[in-house]
Amino acid sequence: MTSLDAVDVVIVGAGIVGLAHAVEAVERGMSVVVLERDEWATGASVRNFGHGCFTAQDGTAYRYAKTARETWLKLAKLAGLTVRESGTVVVARAEDELAVLKEFAEVRPMHLLSAAEVEDLVPTGPDVIGGALLPLDIRVDQRTSVGLIAKWLARQGVRFHWGTTAHLISPGEVVTSRGRVAAARIIVAVGHNVDRHFPSLADEFEVRRCALRMxxxxNPHGRDIHPAVLSGHSLLRYSAFSLCPTLPEVQARISREQPSLVDIGLNLMYTQRPDGSLTIGDTHAYHKTLDPFEDNELDRTVLSETAHFLGVPSLTVLEHWRGVYASAPQPYLVASPADGVRVAAVTSGIGMTTAFGLAPDVLDTL
Incomplete structure (x- = not known):
């Protein structure tokens, strides 16, 4: 097999996690090759909400999120990304949700909002009683950001081999569908597909695929909606809200009143795309292998709950899709299956939010 390339670092995977490592490697003066099996990134990095939900992270994820925020803002200038520092509005529709937000104000930078202030910022249904603004959160255009970052990296000398599959990963070398790439440092950033390369490692970390309906x-209101918008269901999905003593009351009420929504893992939220349309969702289902056949009831549920959230009778669907990301009991998978090889995955659905914080830690170990 012919030699395809030789560099300091080879990165397998051109999603946001792989690109974050490429950005960090370039900053350290390393030569970089990125291998991507598709012609462009088509996975979780483009199928998400485009939401940098920094404020609602906890522990290591919060540390990574704070670093990632600065990198996103820097890349906005360097790579021409559209990054809005518009924050997140959390809409409270029950007293226990509002109680959680009041407690959250003691541990994170945020502003409590009255019902009228919420309605000034975002369209809502008639049952809003208050909310909060998380001002440090950002929004990006999820469908174009990774492509723009890749183009900027290419201008910095990073060599991309698109449509190139990594067949064999071993110390000092990746054998691909187009030839061999030599590198002393190899980073495998393939998300949920880690089991395709290192199945024992995936078993050890209990990696599963999380399928989302989005x-x-x-936009039924026809107005600009600058912040990302979360609901009371979102309080159950983000780790930092568990710091609030009254969160179990929200969990108990929603489980009692809407058990079917808990069963499908609903995170009721939305963001606006540059064309004015809304990305809405999402549901969560966890399996090692995903069933290819999906029940439309998931979409109908997301639509009906979002319509009520927005205070309208119905919504007009423009697109629908399944997102997939890696999920595991721990929020990150960082492992060394061979000398000079690091597997790096965000196993908690917060790759866009924290990948730029994860990458420096991983490269420090190489």
């Missing part, structure tokens, strides 16, 4: 709908 949709893009026409």
């Amino acid at each position: 949709l893009r709908v026409a």
